[in-house]
Amino acid sequence: MSRKTISLADWQQQAGISPEAKDSPPEQLVYSTDQGRIKAEKSDDMHAGSPDGKVRLQRQTKKRGGKAVIVISGIAGTTEELQAICKQLKQFCACGGSVKSGQIIVQNDQRDRVEAALRQLGFNSVWSGG
Incomplete structure (x- = not known):
């Protein structure tokens, strides 16, 4: 074996x-x-959206004492923009929620209402997870 x-x-x-x-x-x-x-x-301050342009919705109950929440991810924007969207979702669904690490968390299992509210705000949503 020779080396050059x-x-x-x-x-x-x-x-x-x-x-x-x-x-x-x-x-x-x-x-x-x-x-x-x-x-x-x-x-x-700036959070990246999903590459395909769709907002992911996921129902979770882990580490929440069996209570269901909807986790919304894939919305691009600053923290202030996400908080404004969260406020509109909370008003539409009449429930609580918060913004954590670029994800919006809406309390209660209101799948249809959350999806309808996002559609009104102009987002394409897709359900992910089990």
Whole structure:
């Protein structure tokens, strides 16, 4: 078995790495020997939507003492926008709810009302889970 020895510059050209790449912006840097692991700055204020544009609805009872809730995920927007949508859903369904980590949680098992309210707000909804 023979090995071909190449220089670092040739290797960088083959790999598509330019010499300027070592001066890359810090958001692409993952680990540094000087500082350790570098976490990218993410805005907690903006939440990403689902890639297919559909809002996912899921009925859950786990860790809630057997009480059912509807978890709504996949709505893109800031926390304030999600809270405004949550407020409209709570008023339409006459129940409680909250926004946690980019998901809207509506209390009680009111599947039809939640789906109808989202349709009125202009969202395409899909039921997920069991």
